[in-house]
Amino acid sequence: RRAESPLHWDPDRHCWDVFAYDEVKRMLGDDESFSVNPREATGFQPAGEQTFLLETMLFQDPPKHDRTRDVVDEFFRPSAVKSLEPFIAAESQRLLAEALDESDDGVVDLVDALAYPLPVIVIAKMLGVPAEDREQFKQWSDTIVEGTAGEEEDAEALQERQMEAGMALANYFRDLVAKRREEPRDDLVTSIVQADEDLTETELLGFCMLLLIAGNITTTNLITNAVRTFGEQEYWPGERQRDTAIEEVLRYRAPVQSMTRVAMEDVTVDGKTVEEGDTLVCWLGAANRDGTQFADPDTFVPDRRPNQHLGFGYGTHYCLGAPLARLEASVALRELGTEYEVRPAWEDDDLEPIESSFLHGVRSLPV
Ligand code: HEM
Known part of the structure; x- marks a missing residue:
């Protein structure tokens, strides 16, 4: 369908699907014509716990967006997250050793063992959640993202548990922020509090919650998708690759x-009129397989260069956590490959996708 046109109107979902690399990049790169804030353009009013998310940078256009992003940017640069490397390595080793210890036959589920727990442990450490609170913290965080990662259950019951966990986490963060204002430590919450004393409590809490929502399952999927792909290709990268x-x-x-994104004005693309207020779903996954940008796009080429993929987005909202996600994946795969010989123990037909309309990963990956 991408070959027919870069974008298609879907009357059932009532939105545009954008599939082509140049057009996806154009929309992510043009904040004036394409907004991330559905309220601005359509008057959309979210319910429940989504409300606070809309107050975070992910759903704000410049200049409002830049207020928080400018404060936190420096703490997520590659040079800033690098100090977490020994911690990530030690935790990866611990998680893998524990999982193998519990396994009778040397087969472990990579998701359960490593890819799922690691990111939340790392973000807790980075924020400054004390070691003794990390298990509780992880449970709240797990509940918030359940549905995409966990088992299915009654939707209403799940929503209620998620609301409770969200409130508990917000209270926890509120406490943590207050403590760090009083008694600074060497952690992210302290750094943010000190960097901009004018940041309101709501902004700070929203940001902490955003890190959990934007950073955990995404990184889980990167680690899992990497091992899945390497397994399929019978390939394991060395240090340099x-x-x-x-x-x-x-x-x-x-x-x-x-x-x-939501169109803020009428825009013509490929002879079609996108009207003000229309919703556009920009498919990063499809753009990443666009043959006009990538030679042999459906082939996994481990040493592909250049590789201007859109996996972390593009433009103003380019993933804040990209350096952290890259570091985590790199260290986790290094520890996995150095300590163990990893072989697929899955059948392709048995792999179950996680339940999500926009995240790509599998629920479990036996290795
Ligand atoms: C934004 C992907 C990991 C925090 C984004 C966006 C993408 C993305 C595509 C752009 C959203 C948009 O344009 O609307 C990913 C992937 C990850 C990952 C694939 C893992 C492999 C993380 C991590 C963190 C994080 C580890 C933090 C700890 C954020 C934040 C934003 C964001 C705060 C919003 C930035 C802004 O609005 O300026 N991410 N992410 N992400 N990501 Fe990530």
């Missing part, structure tokens, strides 16, 4: 497949 191969996983099996 690893980071390039991870970029190719981000292209070939993008953990985040789509981002949504």
Whole structure:
């Protein structure tokens, strides 16, 4: 369908699907014509716990967006997250050793063992959640993202548990922020509090919650998609190829497949009129397989260069956590490959996709 046109109107979902690389990039790169804030253009009013998310940078256009982003940017640069490397390595080793210890036959589920727990442990450490609170913290965080990662259950019961966990986490963060204002430590919450004393409590809490929602399952999927792809290709990258191969996983099996925008004015694309207020689903996954941008787009080429994939988005909202996600994936795969011989123990037909309209990953991956 991408070959027919870069974008298609879907009358059932009442939105445009944008599939082509140049057009996806154009929409993500043009904040004036394409807004991330559905309220601005359509008057959409969200319910429940989504409300606070809309107050975070992910759903704000410039200049409002830049207020929080400018404060936190420096703490997520590659040089800033690098100090977490020994911690990520030690935690990866611990998680893998524990999982193998519990396994009778040497088969472990990579998702359960490593890819799922690691990101939340790392973000807790980075924020400054004390070690003794990390298990509780992880449980709340797990509940919030359940439905995309956990088992299915009654939707209403799940929503209620998620509301409770969200409130508990918000209270926890509120406490943490107050404590760090009083008694600064060497952690992210302290750094943010000190960097901009004018940031309101709501902005700070929203940001902490955003990190959990935007950063955890996405990184889980990157690690899992990498091991799945390497397994299929009967390939394991050496030290020098690893980071390039991870970029190719981000292209070939993008953990985040789509981002949504709303047109702020009438725009013509490929002779079609996108009207003000129309919703556009920008398919990063499809753009990443666009043959006009990538030679042999459906082939996994571990040393592909250049590789301007859109796996972390593009423009103003380009993923804040990209350096952290890259580091985590790189260190986790290094520990996995150095300590163990990893072989697929899955059948392709048995792999179950996670339940999500825009995240790409599997529920479990036996290795
Ligand atoms: C934004 C993907 C990991 C925090 C984004 C966007 C994408 C993305 C596509 C753009 C959203 C848009 O344009 O509307 C991913 C992927 C990850 C990952 C594939 C893992 C492989 C993380 C991590 C964190 C994080 C680890 C933080 C700890 C954020 C934040 C934003 C964002 C805060 C919003 C940035 C803004 O609005 O300026 N991410 N992400 N992400 N991501 Fe990530």
